[in-house]
Amino acid sequence: MTPEFDLAVVGAGLMGAATAWAATRRGLSVAVLEQFDAGHDRGSSHGSARIVRRAYPDPVYLRMTGRAMELWRELETDAGTRLLRIVGGIDHGRLRDPERLAAALATAAVPHELLPPEEAARRWPGLRFDGPVLFHHEAGTVDAARAVAAFLERAGARGADIRHHTAVRRIIPNQEAGIRLETAEGATLTTRRAVVAAGAWAADLLGGLVPLPELTVSQQQIFHFPRRDPAAEPWPVVVHKDALNTYSLPGGRDGGPHDARKIAEHNAGGPTTAGTRDGKVDPAARDRITAYVRDWLPGLVPEPFNEATCLYTSTANDDFVLDRAGPLVVCSPCSGHGAKFAPLIGEMATDLALGGAPPEPRFTLAAHTAQAGNTGAAQWPV
Structure with a gap:
């Protein structure tokens, strides 16, 4: 046959x-x-926003990010539509090791800057930093x-x-x-x-x-917080690893008319299965992220107006x-x-x-x- x-x-x-x-x-x-x-x-x-970025310390994934970005552009051309939103990317936090990321990007000839916290805070008012900050230009979001x-x-x-x-x-x-x-x-x-x-x-x-x-299948929670100044320029995507392992990015369509900020903890959801997930946001996760916003993102109103869940399927x-x-x-x-x-x-x-x-x-x-x-x-x- x-x-x-x-x-x-x-x-x-x-x-x-x-x-x-x-x-x-x-x-x-x-x-x-x-x-x-x-x-x-x-x-x-x-959803309308996922992170795209180049910053990986692992040369395998770093190399793959470059080719992936080229192919995203090919899809945009093929489909005649805009999918990427390049706003730059920030990595910081005592457990994120910005210096190691900067060294990896330098080896791969990816443009980047390693900034002191005072300079980063001046450049992006409304964000708080307490250590070195890596910024690279080739990062942003894709409308999933x-x-x-x-x-x-x-x-x-x-x-x-x-x-x-x-x-x-x-x-x-x-x-x-x-x-x-x-x-x-x-x-x-x-x-x-x-x-x-x-x-x-x-x-x-x-x-x-x-x-x-x-x-391992887990249910993750995401939240959207409005900016105090919705007319301000969008911040870069941010990966911050300290007491919490968080990421934040412009929310796109899901962020409402003022492009509110999407924020979540990475890999903090409880185990579930595709057939038994309940789709309910964990109140403890909401409280952790709201407290995080108060401490680290003073440019946001610390009250989420939108929340959702999604699934991670992860290897060990x-x-x-x-x-x-x-x-x-x-x-x-x-x-x-x-x-x-x-x-x-x-x-x-x-x-x-x-x-x-x-x-x-x-x-x-x-x-x-x-x-x-x-x-x-x-x-x-x-």
Whole structure:
């Protein structure tokens, strides 16, 4: 039996949608199967603002940020829409090690500045600092929801068969047809290769098929705080690691008419599953972030006007999972810092589906198995 498609993509969040875009740009026939509505908020790819930035101390991720930025620009050109908002990026805090980040950026020839706290406070009134501050220009936000829509629209324009409300319930490797996918409605689809980019649902789909590492699903809380001076220039995105591990960024459409600030703790949510999350914001998290705003962001009104939850799907060491097992590609990069890499992840997943080597040894299934229990590899997400 001849397969119906060259490639099926299971999941149409940022990573799955990016894979469809990459694969159709190479002329592959592609089907995309997504269990929910277009633009749903059940996973990790909704909302109007995610951080993009170059500042990583790890040369693997630092190198990847450069190519990802190029591909975001290619998507903007292809789709004829603006998705990136470049406002610069700040890293500070006694546990963030701005000097180490500055050294990494210098090695990669990424423009940056290392500032004393007094100079940073003068440059960005309304933010408070108590140690060295790293600033680099090539950082900002990407509109996640519109990026997903752009990836899928351009993939569809190149012939992709995009099916929402189509939940894959079973993946069956088949020597003759490559892979057979069975949906909740009882339909089947055959494909030469499949990329599973199912985020928090990955373990349910892939269990027993590949040696998947342990993936921890957690529910994170985000909050939006209004600026005291809404007419002021937008602040850069900020990653601050001290008593709390926080990030903040311009909120975009979710920030209301005055572009309120989106703020959250990184990886502070409790464990859950894709099927049992309650979507409720933890009052203790709200109190911690409100107190943080009072202490460190005096340019904001310390009263959140908007709040939401999302899911992280994380490995033990925060490294991505990008590998192939036979005709099946596992694409679970998440770990709270995957969004900025989405178009590059799509390219890498497509390379794997076409028989290419894993993009990075650390991302392979075997490496995650060998590293089980070792949580020291990445640890610099957001």
